[in-house]
Amino acid sequence: MTTSQAAFNASAGTSPVLHLEGVTRVHGRGAAEVHALRDVDLKVYPGEFVAVMGPSGAGKSTLLTLAGGLDSPTAGRVLVEGTALGGLGRKKLAEVRRRSIGYVFQDYNLIPALTAAENITLPRELDGVSTRAARREALAALEELGIAQLADRFPEEMSGGQQQRVAIARALIGERRLVLADEPTGALDSATGESVLALLRARCDAGAAAMMVTHEARHAAWADRVVFLRDGRLVDESVSQDAGSLLV
Amino acid sequence: MSIRHGLLALLDQGPRYGYQLRTEFEARTGATWPLNVGQVYTTLGRLERDGLVAPHGEDEDGHLFYAVTEAGRAELRSWFETPVPRTNPPRDELAIKLAMAVTVPGVDVAAVVQGQRKHSMKALQDYTRLKGQALLADSGQRTDLAWLLVLEQLIFQTEAEIRWLDHCESRLTQRAAEPPVPQGATEAPAKPKRRSRL
Numbered sequence: 001m002t003t004s005q006a007a008f009n010a011s012a013g014t015s016p017v018l019h020l021e022g023v024t025r026v027h028g029r030g031a032a033e034v035h036a037l038r039d040v041d042l043k044v045y046p047g048e049f050v051a052v053m054g055p056s057g058a059g060k061s062t063l064l065t066l067a068g069g070l071d072s073p074t075a076g077r078v079l080v081e082g083t084a085l086g087g088l089g090r091k092k093l094a095e096v097r098r099r100s101i102g103y104v105f106q107d108y109n110l111i112p113a114l115t116a117a118e119n120i121t122l123p124r125e126l127d128g129v130s131t132r133a134a135r136r137e138a139l140a141a142l143e144e145l146g147i148a149q150l151a152d153r154f155p156e157e158m159s160g161g162q163q164q165r166v167a168i169a170r171a172l173i174g175e176r177r178l179v180l181a182d183e184p185t186g187a188l189d190s191a192t193g194e195s196v197l198a199l200l201r202a203r204c205d206a207g208a209a210a211m212m213v214t215h216e217a218r219h220a221a222w223a224d225r226v227v228f229l230r231d232g233r234l235v236d237e238s239v240s241q242d243a244g245s246l247l248v
Numbered sequence: 249m250s251i252r253h254g255l256l257a258l259l260d261q262g263p264r265y266g267y268q269l270r271t272e273f274e275a276r277t278g279a280t281w282p283l284n285v286g287q288v289y290t291t292l293g294r295l296e297r298d299g300l301v302a303p304h305g306e307d308e309d310g311h312l313f314y315a316v317t318e319a320g321r322a323e324l325r326s327w328f329e330t331p332v333p334r335t336n337p338p339r340d341e342l343a344i345k346l347a348m349a350v351t352v353p354g355v356d357v358a359a360v361v362q363g364q365r366k367h368s369m370k371a372l373q374d375y376t377r378l379k380g381q382a383l384l385a386d387s388g389q390r391t392d393l394a395w396l397l398v399l400e401q402l403i404f405q406t407e408a409e410i411r412w413l414d415h416c417e418s419r420l421t422q423r424a425a426e427p428p429v430p431q432g433a434t435e436a437p438a439k440p441k442r443r444s445r446l
């Protein structure tokens with residue numbers, strides 16, 4: 001989906017998949033107080049791919065963990081598909097995270113005792129998908145990431161880049177409407193990293209919303225919008241125009 | 249220069265006329281560096297003067313064909329064999345602007361950096377979108393590959409600029425955290441302390 005389509009969604013009254021409303025996150029107290037995020041407002045619509053950039057310590061990971069319901073804001077609200085995460089009980093929140101949100105952790109977070117395929121199928125099976133169907137989905141996802149042959153390996157038997165791709169497969173599988181990825185291409189070579197971005201792009205073109213943290217401008221450039229964070233504030237954003245107008 | 253050698257490279261594949269050369273040049277470079285027909289004829293004139301191409305007849309529509317000469321082929325080979333010189337870096341307006349911004353009082357350097365980063369990021373997004381389209385449209389022909397490589401060069405170059413801007417920002421932040429250097433010390437190259445900093 002192009003930016004103009006995403007903008008169309010916004011104007012046509014489509015509700016955002018992710019909505020951060022005046023979100024502030026303060027760590028610690030008193031002299032040790034750190035304002036990781038300050039009064040951040042952000043909406044991500046269906047079909048939109050947003051990249052988050054900014055210097056180290058700017059609050060990028062904090063933004064993502066709050067959006068994914070892994071942490072709660074000191075002030076403000078986080079809504080995913082219109083549901084305020086703050087109002088949910090533990091069980092319900094876990095369910096929203098499993099069903100609606102795919103999360104790629106900076107350090108992969110694979111379960112060491114499970115194989116690549118099992119890591120991917122676990123959340124699906126918890127959601128009632130049959131083992132066989134979940135395995136089929138997992139193999140398809142691994143295939144897309146070029147590591148189908150590693151399905152039955154354990155995390156410790158894989159390289160960092162291979163584990164990262166398993167983590168991405170786990171986040172992309174199922175009908176998740178919101179994909180959150182923290183440096184998903186950090187351990188990948190340039191060509192593999194690009195194929196991951198193409199997958200995220202395709203997922204958004206199919207109607208999902210994605211938010212990705214990256215230090216690499218070349219990777220951020222796959223997004224419709226690039227937002228810049230500094231000292232916990234959203235300071236700027238860059239929106240792509242329709243291609244073609246640039247080189248004439 | 250590149251247009252000269254670009255035309256020689258095209259003529260190396262057989263005689264061609266002016267308009268045709270322009271079209272084929274642009275098929276490979278995606279109109280990144282648009283050529284007008286006038287430029288093509290001027291360049292052909294110079295190539296002919298230098299004995300690198302020669303007129304090669306006319307067709308029934310009056311198109312004047314040119315062919316590469318032996319000397320032209322030798323020139324083309326030597327172009328491919330010689331690295332493009334980097335001894336003389338092209339004047340970079342952005343580098344000059346920042347060099348001035350950090351020395352002119354009252355300029356918000358951080359704002360200059362951010363403004364440029366936003367602008368370059370947008371260009372990078374646009375190039376990336378074009379690249380996505382180029383990949384989809386790729387028919388396996390060599391001209392499609394040529395265009396893809398040119399686009400990727402623009403992408404990497406823009407990325408390099410943004411990385412440099414990111415670096416400028418952290419450099420500025422680092423400097424801002426240091427105690428100020430006494431006035432006048434920056435003008436005194438005799439003070440080695442300031443110079444030796446990485």
Ligand SMILES: Nc1ncnc2c1ncn2[C@@H]1O[C@H](COP(=O)(O)OP(=O)(O)OP(=O)(O)O)[C@@H](O)[C@H]1O
Pocket residue numbers: 027028034035036054055056057058059060061062063
């Ligand atoms: N649990 C915590 N306790 C105290 N401070 C924290 C905690 N988590 C994050 N911070 C602080 O919040 C700020 C933002 O951290 P965050 O991890 O979001 O940065 P980031 O933009 O992701 O940086 P990087 O690019 O280095 O990953 C930092 O100053 C960090 O030290």
Ligand SMILES: [Mg+2]
Pocket residue numbers: 060061062106
């Ligand atoms: Mg981080």
